[in-house]
Amino acid sequence: MNALILRLAGPLQSWGERSAFNTRDTAPFPTRSALIGMLAAAEGRSRYADLDHYAPLEVTVRIDRPGNRLIDFHTVGGGLPAAHTVPTSEGGHRPADAATMVTRRHYLADAAFTIALAGPDPLLERLAAALERPAWAPYLGRRSCVPDEPLLLRDNVTDPLTELRTAVPLCLARPPASGQSTVRVGFVWESPPPGLAADAQLYEVTDVPTSFAPDNRSYSARRLWRTDEDLPTDLYAGRNPAERLIDYALRQST
Structure with a gap:
């Protein structure tokens, strides 16, 4: 399967995981339900539309900047x-x-995530076209959370895991130390990653949407693996990463 590479960054993000009543929480990284909601909105799909359309997608999250927790x-x-x-x-x-x-x-303030969205080519082609010209504007978990540009970094990526580890510019909270050759970066996987480390964290979240209908919202559970990977410091995009990100987005997929 090929993949899309997305960048989710902005002043504020909020990825509700157990939100209810007076407390609206956020997960520490984008939830599957929020990502599918963003894709469905970009395609102009009704909240009552069947969500099996998105079942083949596999999401891998690279946590460039975890952000700072903010409560409003x-x-x-x-x-x-x-x-x-x-x-x-x-x-x-x-x-x-x-x-x-x-x-x-x-909310998560000043967070940045790089997403590999793998799936069947016909589905990815439709999603890439929708993200370039969305029917409804995408947002980062809440309508008030506007994403930075570029949102879609690249489509038709044949090896998304290698791309995340060796090619996509890193938007870190601070520059790597002088002389440092690698930097530790968090990853979240929907399937056990290659060479799964002994210290990988396994946990379960309930964020797979089965219905977005306002009168019948429902979700099922999935397993996730959390690891820390050593990435080359050459990926660091600098304090103002826009130019390097746009340059990456314009280059042909490897």
Whole structure:
């Protein structure tokens, strides 16, 4: 299978994993449900559309910058007429003296992730075209989280794992130390990676969407492996990486 290489970076990102009610969390890296939601939006698909369309995709995440956790304090529902306050589970609305709800929304600030999205060629061709001219604007987990450019770095990549390890520019939080030849970078894998290290972390997340329907959202679980890889410091893209990223995006796939 070939792959697309995406770069997900911006001032804020938020990848809800267990979000509910007044606390809106974020996972430490992009979730599969958020990525599929972004692709479906780019293709202009309805929230009620079948998601089997995306089942063949395999996602590998390179964590260039993990970002810093930020919690934003919000209030919801205050100062509204009684008929427009926050709905209750019984079908009514909260009374005026209890209308205001406090919510805490979690974000990753200044994070950057490089994604290899592998799958069948016809599907990848459609997705690449949709990301270049999206029906609805992509965002990084929440509508307020606008992605940096370029989003789609390259399509038709024949060896995505080698590409992530040896070719895609690295957007690190700080420059490598002088004389340093390699830098440790986190990876998240949906399948056991080649040469799986003994210290690899295995865990389970519930972020595979089976329905995005507003009245019937549902998700299933998947296994993930987390490793740290030694990448060459030559990949470091500098403090202002845009030029090097664009240059990479314009070059032909290896």
